[in-house]
Amino acid sequence: MTFHGLKINISINLAMLLGIAMILIDFVMTMSVQKILLESEISKGNLLLSAIETHLINSSESSKNNITNLTPSSDSGTNFNVHLTHLSDESGCSCAMVLDINKNQIYFHGTDCMLQDKLQAMTSETIGSGKQITESSGTMWGVFRTQRRYLIQAKPLLRKGNIVGGTGVVLPLEGIYVALRRVQQILFIYILINTFVLTLMGVRRLSRIIVKPLHRLLKRAEDYRDDADFFFTGEKGENEFSQLSKALNRMLKRISADKEKLQLTVRSLEKANADLKQAQKEIVRAEKLASVGRLSSGIAHEIGNPIAIVTGYLELLRRDDVADDEKDEFISRVEAEISRINTIIRQLLDFSRSSDGEPKTVSVHELIDDITNILNFQPLMSDIDVELSLSAEEDTIIADPERLRQVFLNLAINAADAISSLKDCSEGKLIISSEMASEGENTDHRPMLKLMFTDNGCGISEENLGNIFDPFYTTKDPGKGTGLGLSVSFMIIESLGGKIRAVSELGKGTRMEIYLPVI
Structure with missing residues (x-):
């Protein structure tokens, strides 16, 4: 004004x-x-x-x-x-x-x-x-x-x-x-x-004792520079504006003295924030490498059989008594086994490759299909029936597909470990399903995709259920887990604006529920 x-x-x-x-x-x-x-x-x-x-x-x-x-x-x-x-x-x-x-x-x-x-x-x-x-x-x-x-x-x-x-x-x-x-x-x-006359007299008086001093203060404020020795000059006399000018001078001197400290603090916080983000990336990468290590050990066992078959066919091809049509058949079988090995290794490489971290439009159902294909070659899933029930009408979200794939793989491996820990378990089952979240479950009042990983494993006790998302917390045997899988998964889902929770009962299995905002 x-x-x-x-x-x-x-x-x-x-x-x-x-x-x-x-x-x-x-x-x-x-x-x-x-x-x-x-x-x-x-x-x-x-x-x-x-x-x-x-x-x-x-x-x-x-x-x-x-x-x-x-x-x-x-x-x-x-x-x-x-x-x-x-x-x-x-x-x-x-x-x-x-x-x-x-x-x-x-x-x-x-x-x-x-x-x-x-x-x-x-x-x-x-x-x-x-x-x-x-x-x-x-x-x-x-x-x-x-x-x-x-x-x-x-x-x-x-x-x-x-x-x-x-x-x-x-x-x-x-x-x-x-x-x-x-x-x-x-x-x-x-x-x-009388009102007109008194108003003119009052305005003139107020202008002299209020408006003009405020105008001088405003001019000083507009002309103020960081390197200036002072901001306001004292008004004549010891009125309220003179006291205000002195108080503002003292305040600005304190602000100037604290400004450099504030800048140092801001730079320190920026560096700490950058370090924290880098540490977060390293934790995610470490958990991903741990998952890749477990998959690699399973793949090494899985590709042993095709390599043995290829070696056998090569030995047969060296023999002179093998007919040409048999040699062609052996060569076709060798190519099929090599193609199988190539598919297994390529899937592992695709999963282990570092992502650019840029969110993009992804289909959750397609990611789950990819994870299922990777798990089909794993020995830990050999006795587990993986059932898909992807019935959600909408499954498109904005996310980093590699990080989301890592979450799904962690949940599937955890379910496999829980099922294999049951010594009397005759048939393990993992059901991966999807549906649209109901109004009672959706507190954000926007469309949410609900994913459920349900296993019939050993389950989680009530006292441990509240700690499963803590970093380095694990109930697995040494060498079978880092304690970062669920913690990293929780961090990734939260960064997407979603939420993850566990529903479990000891001896009756576990259901991991993920809620993700759809486009």
Whole structure:
């Protein structure tokens, strides 16, 4: 935000605050004045009622009536009515009424008085109760909200301490609100002018004590260089901005002092991270070489038979008594055995070859087929029936195919070792199956391929099940495992965004489950 925009925001906020303050003051003042004016109207009504009472009592006494008679004499009646009408008009009341002790109306003045019935009821009530009554009636718009339209007052008439009648008046309150609204217009104009003037003065003052110092601080910040001796210069005086400048100077000096240490730490962490990645690659390669070693020993035994067959046929070909058609047959059989040896060695070389580590689109089912072909030549799988049940609709993922092949081979070799450890095992079985993970199993809310390597081997005890993915943890005999196979497999699957877990029961076999995100 520019400092011009800051000034505009300060101006708007100041104007809003001042306007709200002025409006609140105006509201309080208006309500206070309205209360005073209402009290004044009540006092005026009381005076009018007292005046009516005084003239009425004096008039009845001058006519020498008895103590309960309020009716003036015929001579003074006309003057009495004229006098009460004059009092009512001068006071501005809408209507006035006088009732005798029997609640008969002896005087009424008013035009278009809509509250005559209510006035008569209140005057009758005050005769019966002997107490003055003040009420309000009707509604009209005041200044800020609707207010009462009329003020109704009634009081008993007393002569020598006895109630001889009652009188009541209705005073309109509209004049109060009209006057308040006129004053309100003047106040609004004053508030606008006052807010504008005070806002300009406040912006000018705030600009001098806040905006300008901030502008200087910003300029220093923009001009700051790493080799600068200082960043902020102290403001004049010992105000908050001067203290802020000094604090920022101290902070930047500490940052500059720690910057070189931070750079050294970052370089050290980068080197440690590179070393860690290299160590990780070495661990994966070491486990792969261990698997290749086990496969090589099996392949060496597997290719011994074809070599013996080839040697035998070569001996036969040296003999002179062998017919030409037999020699052709021997040569064809030799070629078939050599082709078989070539296939076995090529599969081993393909597996042992180092990968470039670049992820690519691969078919999991095709990788499993390749692993099955490699295992077919292994003596450790000779008594094990490998069954494939690859029913997943989607099997394409993004991964390094060589690393994924290493995981599958590790799981298959582990299953073979578990099956061969059972001395009374008559028939071993390894089932490799695939399916799409269900919603309950898939916590990542994306399509996941579920692979299962299920064997009927010795199983894993519950106490060992939680440690099988730890590095160098193994239950195999010395020389049969490094303890890195499952640890490396766990690392590879996790790097692909998947997960691996084991479900096993001692003596009943093991099921390794792998979840991989499909494309």
